[in-house]
Amino acid sequence: MAFLSYLINGLSLGSVYAIIALGYTMVYGIAKMLNFAHGDIMMVGAYVAFFALNSFGLPVIPSVLLAMLACTVLGVVIERLAYRPLRQAPSLAVLITAIGVSYFLQNGAQLLWSSSTKVFPSVVPAGSVQLFGGQLSISYLTIVTILICIAVMICLTLFINRTRTGKAMRACAEDKGAAVLMGINVDRIISITFAIGSGIAAIAAVLLCSTYPSLSPTLGSMPGIKAFTAAVFGGIGSIPGAFLGGLLLGVIEILSKAYISTQLSDAIVFAVLIIVLLIKPTGLLGRKISEKV
Amino acid sequence: MKKIKSFFRALFDRKVRSRTISFLIVILGYIVVEILLKSGNLSSMFQSLLVPVTCYMVAALGLNLNVGVSGELNLGQAGFMSLGAFMGVCVSGALAPVVSNTLLRLLLAIVCGALIASVFGFLIGVPVLKLQGDYLAIVTLAFGEIIKSLINNLYIGFDANGFQFSFVENKLKLAPGGKALINGPMGATGTQRIATFTVGIILVLAALIVIYNIMYSRSGRAIQACRDNRIAAESVGIHVANTKMLAFVISAALAGAAGALYGLNYSTLVPAKFDFNLSILILVYVVLGGLGNMTGTIISTIILVLLPELLRGLQDYRMLIYAIVLILMMILSNNAKVREFAESMKQKLTSRKREEAANE
Amino acid sequence: MSENRTPVLDVQGLGIDFGGLTAVNEFSLQVFNEEIVGLIGPNGAGKTTVFNMLTKVYKPSRGTITFCGKNTEKMSVVEMNKQGIARTFQNIRLFSNLTVLDNVRIGMHNKISYSNFDAVFRLPKFYEQEEKVEKEAVELLKIFGLEDKKDITAGNLPYGAQRRLEIARAMATEPKLLLLDEPAAGMNPQETEELMDMIRFVRDHFRIAVLLIEHDMKLVMGICERITVLNYGMMLAEGTPEEIQANPQVIKAYLGE
Numbered sequence: 001m002a003f004l005s006y007l008i009n010g011l012s013l014g015s016v017y018a019i020i021a022l023g024y025t026m027v028y029g030i031a032k033m034l035n036f037a038h039g040d041i042m043m044v045g046a047y048v049a050f051f052a053l054n055s056f057g058l059p060v061i062p063s064v065l066l067a068m069l070a071c072t073v074l075g076v077v078i079e080r081l082a083y084r085p086l087r088q089a090p091s092l093a094v095l096i097t098a099i100g101v102s103y104f105l106q107n108g109a110q111l112l113w114s115s116s117t118k119v120f121p122s123v124v125p126a127g128s129v130q131l132f133g134g135q136l137s138i139s140y141l142t143i144v145t146i147l148i149c150i151a152v153m154i155c156l157t158l159f160i161n162r163t164r165t166g167k168a169m170r171a172c173a174e175d176k177g178a179a180v181l182m183g184i185n186v187d188r189i190i191s192i193t194f195a196i197g198s199g200i201a202a203i204a205a206v207l208l209c210s211t212y213p214s215l216s217p218t219l220g221s222m223p224g225i226k227a228f229t230a231a232v233f234g235g236i237g238s239i240p241g242a243f244l245g246g247l248l249l250g251v252i253e254i255l256s257k258a259y260i261s262t263q264l265s266d267a268i269v270f271a272v273l274i275i276v277l278l279i280k281p282t283g284l285l286g287r288k289i290s291e292k293v
Numbered sequence: 294m295k296k297i298k299s300f301f302r303a304l305f306d307r308k309v310r311s312r313t314i315s316f317l318i319v320i321l322g323y324i325v326v327e328i329l330l331k332s333g334n335l336s337s338m339f340q341s342l343l344v345p346v347t348c349y350m351v352a353a354l355g356l357n358l359n360v361g362v363s364g365e366l367n368l369g370q371a372g373f374m375s376l377g378a379f380m381g382v383c384v385s386g387a388l389a390p391v392v393s394n395t396l397l398r399l400l401l402a403i404v405c406g407a408l409i410a411s412v413f414g415f416l417i418g419v420p421v422l423k424l425q426g427d428y429l430a431i432v433t434l435a436f437g438e439i440i441k442s443l444i445n446n447l448y449i450g451f452d453a454n455g456f457q458f459s460f461v462e463n464k465l466k467l468a469p470g471g472k473a474l475i476n477g478p479m480g481a482t483g484t485q486r487i488a489t490f491t492v493g494i495i496l497v498l499a500a501l502i503v504i505y506n507i508m509y510s511r512s513g514r515a516i517q518a519c520r521d522n523r524i525a526a527e528s529v530g531i532h533v534a535n536t537k538m539l540a541f542v543i544s545a546a547l548a549g550a551a552g553a554l555y556g557l558n559y560s561t562l563v564p565a566k567f568d569f570n571l572s573i574l575i576l577v578y579v580v581l582g583g584l585g586n587m588t589g590t591i592i593s594t595i596i597l598v599l600l601p602e603l604l605r606g607l608q609d610y611r612m613l614i615y616a617i618v619l620i621l622m623m624i625l626s627n628n629a630k631v632r633e634f635a636e637s638m639k640q641k642l643t644s645r646k647r648e649e650a651a652n653e
Numbered sequence: 654m655s656e657n658r659t660p661v662l663d664v665q666g667l668g669i670d671f672g673g674l675t676a677v678n679e680f681s682l683q684v685f686n687e688e689i690v691g692l693i694g695p696n697g698a699g700k701t702t703v704f705n706m707l708t709k710v711y712k713p714s715r716g717t718i719t720f721c722g723k724n725t726e727k728m729s730v731v732e733m734n735k736q737g738i739a740r741t742f743q744n745i746r747l748f749s750n751l752t753v754l755d756n757v758r759i760g761m762h763n764k765i766s767y768s769n770f771d772a773v774f775r776l777p778k779f780y781e782q783e784e785k786v787e788k789e790a791v792e793l794l795k796i797f798g799l800e801d802k803k804d805i806t807a808g809n810l811p812y813g814a815q816r817r818l819e820i821a822r823a824m825a826t827e828p829k830l831l832l833l834d835e836p837a838a839g840m841n842p843q844e845t846e847e848l849m850d851m852i853r854f855v856r857d858h859f860r861i862a863v864l865l866i867e868h869d870m871k872l873v874m875g876i877c878e879r880i881t882v883l884n885y886g887m888m889l890a891e892g893t894p895e896e897i898q899a900n901p902q903v904i905k906a907y908l909g910e
Contacts, residue, residue, distance in 0.1 A: 034427065082620050089627035092366065096580045099573055100619035107612040225434070225569060232431045261461055267442035270435035277428055278420050296776050303775030503773055510772035510779065511765045518748045518759045525746035528708060529826050530734035530763045539769070 001135045006258045007251060012142040012211070014250020015149030019204035020227035021234070021242035022156060023197030029173040029237035030193045033091065036098040037078065038201060039224020040105035045071040045202030046209045046219060047113055050120055060123045067202040075198025076191050084187065102221075109217035117216045120209035145207045152200055153243050160239065165192060173237065226253075226269070233273055235286025244284060249273075303506065312505040315588040316498065322595070323494045342598060347493025348374075348555040350594045353578040354500045354587055355547030360576065361584035362508060363540035364520030365422070366430040369437030370575050373545040374552035375567035376413055377406030379444055381553025382481040382562065386474045387451045395487040403496065403553045410549020413440075414542045422537045437572055444564040449475040480563035481556065488558035496554060497591075500547050504587060507543065516540050581622060659722060660685050661830050661862045662707070662738075667716035669706060676702050677886040680716070682864075684830060689856055689863045691877035693870075693897075695906060699886040700866045701743055704832050707864075708740050709733050721829060735763060739828035741819040743835050743866075749808030753799055753818055756807050757790040760825025790825065796858070797821040797851065813844045817851070824855065831855070833865040837872050845869055849876050874898065882906070 020042060027035045048070040052063035082101050086094045124141040131138065160166040171179040172189045180186055208223060209215055226249060234245025249269060256268040276284065326343065329335040352374055359367045381402035392398045421432050448459040452471025459465055465473060475481055507513045515536045518526040523533055556562050578597055582589030600618065604611035625631050660683040667680040677699040684690050692700050705711040707718060709730045718725045720736055728736065739760075748756050765786060771779045794800045797817045802810065807818060816836055823831055836852070837845045849872055856863055867873050873880065874894040882889040882897060884906045890897060897903055 028427075034430075082624070085624045086627055088629075089623075090584075092360070092580050092584065093623050093627050095366075096577055097620050097623045099577065100616050100623065103616035103619065104613060107616060111609055111613065221569075225438075229431065229435065232428065236427065261446075263446050263461060264442060267439045270438050270442075273435050274420070274432055277424060277432055281424050281428060283428075296774070299777050299780065300775050506773045506775055507769060510769070510783075511762060511767065512769055512772065514751070514755055514759050515762055517751055517755075518762075521748035521750050522746045524710065525742065525748065525822075526759070527730040528710075528734060528740055528742075528746075529760045529822060530731050531759070532731050 001132065002258075005136055005138075006254050008138055008142060008146075010251030010254035011247060012145045012250070013254055014230075014247035015145045016204050016208045016211070016246075017223065017227050017230045017249050018149055018243045018246025019152055019200055019207070020223060021230040021246045022152070022239060023201050024228055025231040025234070025236055025239060025242035026169075026193050026197045028231065029239075030169055031079075031083070031190050033083065033094045034098065034228070035083075035194075035197075036095065036224070036228075037101035037105060038197070039220030039222075039227065040102045040109075041071055041074055041078070041198045041220070042201040042205045042208075042223070043109060043217065043220035044074055044105060045198075046120065046205035046215055047109060049123075049202070049206050050118060050209070050215055053121055053123070064123070064203065064206050067206060068199045071202040071205075072195045072199040075194040075201075079191060079194040084190075106217045106221075113217070115217055117214045120213040120215045122210040122213065123206055124210060141207075141210055145211070148203060148207065149243075149246075152203065153239075156196075156200075156239060159196075165189070169193060229270070229273055232283055233276060235283030238283070238285045238287070241283055241285035248284075309505060309509050311586075311588055312501065312509075315501050315505075315591055318588065318591055319494060319497050319501070323491075326490065338602065342602065343490040344488045344493050344558040345555060346595065346598045347490065347497050348551040348558070349575060349578065349598060350497050350591055351493075351500045351551035351554075352548045353575050353582070353590050353594050354497070354504055355544040355551070356575055357579045357582070357585065357587060357590045358504050358507075358516075358540050358547075359544035360579055361586070362513070362520065363516050363537055363544075365537060365541070366427070367433045367541070367544065368430050368569070368572050368576065369433035369435075369440075370544070370548050371567040371569070371571035372437035372440035373410040373414060373548035374555065374571070375440055375444055375564060377403075377410045377549030377552025378556030378562060378567065379447075379475055379481060379552075379564070380409040380549070381406040382484050382556045383449055383451070383456075383474045384553075385485065385487060385557055386472060386481075387456070389485065395485075396489075396492070399487045399489070399492055399554075399557060402557060403492075403550045406553025406556075407546040407550040410552065411542045411546035414545025415538065417545075418538045418541045422534055422541060434569065434572070437567075437569060441564055441567055444475070444480075444567075445478050447475055448473070448477055478563065478565070480561065480566075482561045484557060484560050484562065486558060486560055488554050493554055496550060500550075501587060503543065503547075507539075512536065512539055577619065581619075658685055660719075661721060662864070663717075663719040664707070665717050665719075667703070667706060667713050667718065669702060669711055669714045675886060677706070677883075678715075680883070680886075680888060682881055684862045684864055686829075686862055687856060687860055688879065689852065689865070689877050691873045691880040691894075692864060692866045692883060693868070693873055693880060694883035694889070698883040700883055701834055702886075703883070704740060704834055704866065707733075707832060708738055734826055734828075737827070737829035738832065739823035739826045739830075740832035741816070741823055741834055741836060743838070745812075745815050745819055747807040747815055747818060747822070749806070751807055752804050753794065753807055753810065754787070754790055754803040756818055756822050757793055757825045758786055760822040761786050761790065763826070793821050793825055796824075796854070812839050813841075816840065817848075820851070820855070824859065828861060830862045830864065833863065833867075835866055835868065837867055837869045845872055848872070852876055 020038065023038050024035065027033065045067040049063050049067035052058045052066045078101055082097050083094060086097055122141060124144045128137040128139040160169060168184045168189050171182065171184055172186055176186050227246065230245035230249040231242045233249060234241025252272055253265050253269050257265040260268060352370055356367060356370045359365055384402045384405045385398050388398050388401065417436050421429060424432055446461045448463045448465050450457040450465040450467045450471055450473045452468040454468060457465050457467065463477060467473065515531045516539065518531055519533045519536050527533055578594045579590055581597065582593035601611050601615055604614055607614060662684040664680060664682045668678040669676050680703060692703065694700055702711065706713045709728060720738065723736065725733060748759060765782050767778045767782050791800060791803065794803055797820060799814060799818055799821060802814065810818060820836065837848055840848060852863060853876060877894060880894055880897045881891045882903050889906055890900045890903050
């Protein structure tokens with residue numbers, strides 16, 4: 001029974017990673033860049049939600065929507081100002097710029113909101129569902145987190161597969177040159193990708209902060225790295241891959257914390273990643289890329 | 294004798310002008326700093342940066358061989374520095390009763406630091422170098438995090454009976470007079486600070502010699518060939534995995550040496566110091582200085598270490614400005630118009646030089 | 654003419670499948686020393702795939718490749734080159750950030766024996782060998798008319814010169830068999846003319862065999878002594894240029910019904 005409880009907690013943490021990883025993987029798939037500032041965009045979302053809930057006393061749903069709006073705008077602005085001028089630049093230059101943006105957001109947040117930790121109020125009422133005569137208790141927050149992750153995943157899949165914009169996104173991911181020739185405005189598609197990826201990061205932010213309620217400007221870095229790992233784990237560029245990678249990463253983390261060692265859980269997570277990549281060099285659901293000779 | 298002459302002749306080989314320039318910059322920098330030190334014109338804050346700047350330089354030069362010359366993105370350089378640092382601290386701590394000469398002890402620590410980092414570099418390289426591009430990058434990141442996490446849980450003590458190790462929990466039972474060298478998350482404490490700026494500069498020069506002399510040789514050409522076109526390199530009989538490994542191991546060894554020097558510059562050192570952010574910091578030096586450009590790495594390291602200090606007057610805004618400078622530099626250096634301008638300036642300069650040569 | 658000699662390259666029943674698709678099947682070919690052999694066929698016939706199997710970029714699913722009397726089954730790309738097969742690529746693969754001279758010197762990689770230790774400490778052995786290699790590389794560049802361009806970055810060369818540099822680099826490995834994948838692609842008639850002379854000169858000067866893929870029929874018919882035609886991964890015909898030109902099946906494959 002304890003195992004089941006750990007498993008569910010792992011799925012809950014994994015859901016948060018999965019939502020952040022979705023943003024990573026979408027941006028990578030379409031703009032072919034590692035947006036290292038993604039975790040920090042999420043951090044900004046957490047602060048916006050915090051102030052909406054605490055200072056303005058808004059209800060939960062409008063607060064989350066406001067955070068999503070803020071992140072969406074932020075993502076689009078960052079892409080427009082910092083990444084778009086580097087569309088033709090080598091990928092390392094873009095990577096360093098993303099790191100610059102990450103520094104900027106962290107230090108900006110520190111200036112605006114100070115580096116002292118704030119306590120984030122949970123957006124889900126406390127309490128839990130008791131199963132098996134009280135042997136297994138699952139908190140409402142855990143359930144909500146997992147459900148929201150599934151909902152985000154379904155919406156995103158439908159959007160990508162069913163809408164015109166989604167089709168255009170897939171075309172851009174496949175071949176940007178050909179997409180331009182088909183009359184697709186690639187710049188616009190990349191903007192939309194950043195908008196969606198950043199917007200859902202705000203959802204992850206609220207869920208993460210409800211579970212781990214301490215709010216600080218460096219809040220985004222570790223979940224950012226973990227989500228990046230999750231995206232690679234599942235095969236970067238693949239949306240189901242990010243979902244699967246996120247969930248697995250969360251489960252592995254919680255289980256190794258419970259059964260092996262709390263201190264070594266990060267090492268174990270990364271070791272599993274390395275093993276997976278050695279067996280499957282492009283991640284679990286990544287496509288094999290072979291160079292034509 | 295002939296061999297020694299051959300070595301020194303090489304240092305001022307006209308064909309490798311960039312090597313001579315980097316040497317001169319480092320030596321000139323050393324002289325300027327020494328003059329400032331002697332005349333008492335260097336604030337204690339700048340003095341405290343002297344050794345770290347040489348450490349970052351050596352680690353960045355190594356990384357440039359890996360990222361710039363070999364073309365493989367490595368996000369785990371801090372991990373190798375960490376290995377070198379804690380190895381160096383242990384070696385120095387253990388040898389303290391035996392070797393009283395601090396300079397000799399420091400050099401031994403640096404050699405051991407380089408050694409352990411290169412051994413780990415090799416072990417990590419075997420599986421990692423099979424991967425390509427961003428996948429390789431994430432695996433180096435993962436290894437960096439694993440090394441950090443392992444050292445965070447490592448306890449090493451030294452007493453009359455030799456070394457004692459313990460993992461996760463501190464189970465060291467040291468005899469009286471024994472000393473805990475590494476204390477898990479607390480890291481190394483009570484380290485004797487034996488690192489000096491002069492040794493740092495010598496290490497930078499040694500790194501430059503190794504890198505340039507490898508770059509302009511059979512192996513260096515092979516490394517660049519594998520970067521430019523893997524398939525073509527194989528087709529002319531170059532073993533790609535071995536070649537990439539050479540660059541990776543040299544890079545790791547230099548990071549280890551730099552780490553040892555770094556570790557012996559502080560009396561306390563926590564494993565968390567060598568995290569992902571440090572790897573990134575070193576990568577920024579490399580990219581900003583120019584991939585494959587060692588002189589550029591030296592200059593950008595100096596500028597970027599000094600920049601936050603120079604901006605100290607702006608207090609809270611300094612890191613924000615640092616971030617903006619970083620972004621702007623990247624955008625400007627990749628802007629087509631700025632590039633054109635730089636190219637035309639370069640051409641003007643070289644054509645003027647040619648004219649002068651013709652007039653002579 | 655050459656029946657009583659042993660071939661440099663002897664390929665028997667070579668085939669490869671990609672997934673369920675058979676790209677090349679039952680391909681056999683013999684190339685004798687100092688011979689120029691052409692491999693032609695419509696687009697997608699599997700010509701480059703044959704080259705990729707001969708150099709072990711792809712591992713053949715069936716058949717044997719015997720090179721200079723040795724079975725090459727377990728050999729890698731690197732080992733095939735060491736045995737004496739060098740090639741050029743259809744979509745030029747130069748070390749484009751390096752100089753023309755360096756491209757050729759990289760071709761001489763396995764001729765150099767000094768260690769990294771010799772290199773780091775710049776011992777006399779390093780200088781001796783480097784001087785020798787540079788001299789040989791310049792000699793080779795002279796043959797391909799690239800001597801005056803030796804310090805130019807390879808990526809900045811004009812197209813024709815890039816193709817010639819690729820041949821020079823392949824020759825730097827001192828092969829016994831040179832594989833040329835569409836050497837005249839993108840060249841104008843005059844350049845093609847010069848290329849033909851160059852290929853003949855290389856064959857006579859270095860006394861090696863040449864196997865080439867080419868669409869330019871003037872070049873193929875002009876310099877090849879024997880021609881093999883490939884269509885849909887199968888061998889369609891084999892013979893002298895005259896025989897091939899007169900073969901009705903070949904004409905049908907090229908011109909359609």
